[in-house]
Amino acid sequence: MPDTFFGWVIFLLNEYGDLFIQGTVNTVIIAITGTILGFLIGLLIAIARTIPILKNGFLIKKILLKILQFLLGVYVEVVRGTPMIVQSMIVYYGALQYFNIDIPAMTAAILIVSFNTGAYMAEIIRGGIISVDRGQTEGAYSIGMTHWQTMTSVVLPQAVRNIIPSIGNEFVVNIKDSSVLNVISVAELFFMSKSAAGTYLKYFEVFFITACIYLILTFTVTKILGLLEKYMDGPNEFIIHGSQSNSSAVIHVHKNDGGEK
Amino acid sequence: MAETIIEIKHLEKKFGNNEVLKDINFTANKGEVVAIIGSSGSGKSTLLRCINLLEIPTSGEIIYRNNNIQNGSMSLSQYRTKVGMVFQQFNLFNNMTVLENCVVGQMKVLKRNRKESEEIAKNYLDKVGMLQYINAKPKQISGGQKQRVAIARGLSMDTEVLLFDEPTSALDPEMVGEVLEVMKKLANEGLTMIVVTHEMTFARDVANRVVFMDKGLIVEDDSPKVIFTSPKQQRTREFLSRILRE
Numbered sequence: 001m002p003d004t005f006f007g008w009v010i011f012l013l014n015e016y017g018d019l020f021i022q023g024t025v026n027t028v029i030i031a032i033t034g035t036i037l038g039f040l041i042g043l044l045i046a047i048a049r050t051i052p053i054l055k056n057g058f059l060i061k062k063i064l065l066k067i068l069q070f071l072l073g074v075y076v077e078v079v080r081g082t083p084m085i086v087q088s089m090i091v092y093y094g095a096l097q098y099f100n101i102d103i104p105a106m107t108a109a110i111l112i113v114s115f116n117t118g119a120y121m122a123e124i125i126r127g128g129i130i131s132v133d134r135g136q137t138e139g140a141y142s143i144g145m146t147h148w149q150t151m152t153s154v155v156l157p158q159a160v161r162n163i164i165p166s167i168g169n170e171f172v173v174n175i176k177d178s179s180v181l182n183v184i185s186v187a188e189l190f191f192m193s194k195s196a197a198g199t200y201l202k203y204f205e206v207f208f209i210t211a212c213i214y215l216i217l218t219f220t221v222t223k224i225l226g227l228l229e230k231y232m233d234g235p236n237e238f239i240i241h242g243s244q245s246n247s248s249a250v251i252h253v254h255k256n257d258g259g260e261k
Numbered sequence: 262m263a264e265t266i267i268e269i270k271h272l273e274k275k276f277g278n279n280e281v282l283k284d285i286n287f288t289a290n291k292g293e294v295v296a297i298i299g300s301s302g303s304g305k306s307t308l309l310r311c312i313n314l315l316e317i318p319t320s321g322e323i324i325y326r327n328n329n330i331q332n333g334s335m336s337l338s339q340y341r342t343k344v345g346m347v348f349q350q351f352n353l354f355n356n357m358t359v360l361e362n363c364v365v366g367q368m369k370v371l372k373r374n375r376k377e378s379e380e381i382a383k384n385y386l387d388k389v390g391m392l393q394y395i396n397a398k399p400k401q402i403s404g405g406q407k408q409r410v411a412i413a414r415g416l417s418m419d420t421e422v423l424l425f426d427e428p429t430s431a432l433d434p435e436m437v438g439e440v441l442e443v444m445k446k447l448a449n450e451g452l453t454m455i456v457v458t459h460e461m462t463f464a465r466d467v468a469n470r471v472v473f474m475d476k477g478l479i480v481e482d483d484s485p486k487v488i489f490t491s492p493k494q495q496r497t498r499e500f501l502s503r504i505l506r507e
Contacts, residue, residue, distance in 0.1 A: 138315055139411075143418050144341040153365055157383075175423045237398040238343030249467035253401070 014188040014198035016206075023175040024213055026075040026106065030181070030188060031217075032172040038117020038174075039125075039167065045072050045118065046125035047151055073235050077117035085180040109186040113178060118172055124166045128159030133247050161232050172218045182233030190214060199202070263290035265326075265342070266422055266453055267312065272321030274307055277366070281307045283477040289422065289455055294448045295376050296464035297457045300472035300500060305457045308474070309424050312455070313346045342370055347416030349427040351407040353399040357411050359386065360395035363417045373416065378417075380460040385413040405436030409443055416447075423447070441467075460503070461504060465489050473497045 002011045011018070028139060049069055053062055079087070092108045095101040103111075134153050140150035160167075179190035197206035240251040267289040270442045274282040280392070281304045289295055310316040312323060312468045314330065325344065328335040330488070353362050365381035386392045389409040395452060399407055408428055414425050421484060429437040441463055448467050449455060464471050464485060471488040473496075474483045481488060481497045492498050 003500075059347040133352075135348060135350050136354060138346075139348065142317060142341060142346035142352075143414065145366060146336040146338055149369045152491035153369060154354050154356065161356070213331060226496075234398065236401075238391045238394070238401055240396075251287060253397070 008200075008202055010233075012196060012200070012202060012205055012209065016192075019192040019196050019252050020189070020209065020213065023187060023189035026187050026192075027114065027178050027189040030106070030109050030113055030178045030186070031171060034113030034117050034174050034178070035167070035171045035246060037110070037114035038121050038170070039059065041114060041118025042121025042125050043156075045122035046129055047123070047156075048072055049126060050129055051147065054087070074133065076119045076122050079116055080123075083180075084112060084116050084177060084250060088181055105181075105184055105186045108184060109188070112181070113125045117174060120170060121209055124170070125159060128163035128166075130156045131156055133160055138166070143239065161229075164225055164229050164232070168222060171221050171225070172197065174223065175217050176214060191245050231246055263280060264295070265289070266291050267455075268322075268324040269312065270322040270324065271310075272308070272311060272313055272323070273319045274304075274316060281477050282311065282318075283437065285477075286480055288481060289453060291453055292451045293470060294454045294456065294468045295470045295472060296454050296463070297469035297474060298459070298464055299502075300318045303455070303474040304477040305474045306426055309346075309455065309457050313341060313424055315343055315346070327505060330421050338370060341503065342366075342418045343420060343468075344422045344424065345418055345420035346424045346426065347408070347411050347415055348426050351404070351431070353397070353407055353411055353414070357398075358395065358416050359391060359397050359399070359402070362399070362410060363414045366414065366418055382413065382417050384498065385416040386410070386480045387445075388416070389413045392438075402502045403436060404409065404432045405439045408432065408436075408440045410454075412443055412447070416452075422453040425458070427457050429458070459504075461489075473500065475500065 002008045037142075049072055051065060053065055063161060073259075088108070091112055092105075095103050129151075136158065137150055140154045145153070178186075178188050179185055181188055182191035182194065186189065193206050193210040197203045214222050240253060265288050266470070269285055269286075269287040270284055273280070285308060287308075291337065299305045302442050307316060311318045314323070318331075319491075323330045325335065325340055326396075330337070330340050341393050353359075354365065356367060360379065360382055363386060364375070364378040367378035367381060368375060368416070383392060383395065386395060391406060391409050391413050394402055394406065395428040399410070412423070412428075428444070429440050432440065443458065444454070444456070444463070444498060456463070456468070466485075471483065471485045472479055472480075473488060473492075474492070475496050481492060481494045483493075486507075487493075488497065489501065492501065
């Protein structure tokens with residue numbers, strides 16, 4: 001048996017490496033699918049909640065839209081207003097007790113994280129949509145684009161670009177908060193760590209390793225999203241083809257973002 | 262008799278209890294350049310925005326070539342491709358290049374293919390002198406350049422009428438000229454234009470008709486010659502003497 005701290009860390013890594021890897025993989029799967037599905041749910045909700053209700057539209061359409069927008073509001077409030085750990089118990093055991101459905105733990109985990117993220121994303125994306133200047137929408141309307149075309153081609157690309165930092169936040173939160181899913185026995189990183197710690201009662205050493213893994217995961221995500229932001233901004237130079245004196249000239253112009261509007 | 266393109270009948274617009282437009286009657290004929298002048302708050306921008314239905318009129322009719330726009334005889338989208346708009350704040354799509362700005366509407370709304378759309382866009386960008394900048398993003402070009410691209414964007418949609426909402430008011434003084442030059446060129450080529458403007462020289466020299474608005478009403482609608490030399494209404498005279506003194 002090792003007798004130093006690092007000795008134990010190495011010993012535990014050797015002994016339980018597979019558990020850590022499997023737990024990490026599951027955590028990453030839950031976080032990625034949860035964030036992506038949550039983003040899509042949030043997107044749909046945000047679009048539905050920003051559809052303008054026209055005064056002279058059809059009555060039935062107006063009523064349906066009002067009901068839909070109300071229900072979506074309820075969903076957002078309920079999911080944001082209750083802890084995820086409580087939701088997991090209700091969904092997992094509720095399905096079993098009342099509908100006799102034994103949802104596989106991983107499926108339940110992804111469902112819960114997705115719907116949670118969806119509720120937060122709905123508000124984040126709605127904020128992103130509102131932050132895009134009204135003039136962009138009017139510009140699109142003025143050339144005949146529909147609400148849907150305006151959203152998909154003009155508003156959402158700008159809204160999404162503006163909220164990447166917040167999406168990154170949600171992703172990081174999902175990596176960490178998926179640990180609460182251990183209450184429904186999902187084999188994610190925290191759950192696996194608990195199993196690994198049990199045998200030798202080396203809680204400190206095991207959770208030191210666990211903390212390091214979480215940190216590496218979240219740090220990587222932050223970096224990747226930073227690169228994505230740069231990519232979406234495009235190059236900050238453009239090319240002019242031809243000049244007044246020479247029609248085949250190619251001029252590279254560097255102009256930084258910001259400055260004049 | 263000139264061919265009427267847009268006819269406005271008894272148009273009213275209220276924001277809450279605030280009556281911004283009162284019983285507006287107005288027509289624009291093919292090839293005409295109509296300048297709408299008046300002090301701030303006279304309702305001239307609101308009128309323009311109502312014509313393009315960016316504001317929904319409280320009552321009244323908007324008729325485009327015998328189609329009443331509000332009763333659905335022509336889709337809103339279709340109508341707007343025919344009656345384009347150029348804004349004070351340009352409203353170019355910030356997430357697209359200059360070329361893309363003029364292409365996206367053609368592809369999405371008119372269902373043209375990319376090649377055709379790009380050709381048409383380049384043709385109009387050339388006309389406004391912005392062909393060299395097709396790869397630039399809106400934030401990389403000046404205000405005057407943005408406004409010229411916005412004009413090309415409108416024209417690319419096979420627009421029959423172009424509405425201008427104070428197109429030079431947000432520009433630095435040295436850039437006003439280049440935009441007015443483009444507008445003058447279009448006017449000479451016979452494009453129908455309705456221009457809300459504070460540029461009295463433009464209204465006097467380029468427009469065929471000048472409409473003076475005050476407090477939500479059309480006070481006078483006549484040729485620039487009459488409006489600028491012998492206006493019939495006291496309010497028109499007061500406004501012009503105030504603005505021309507500056």
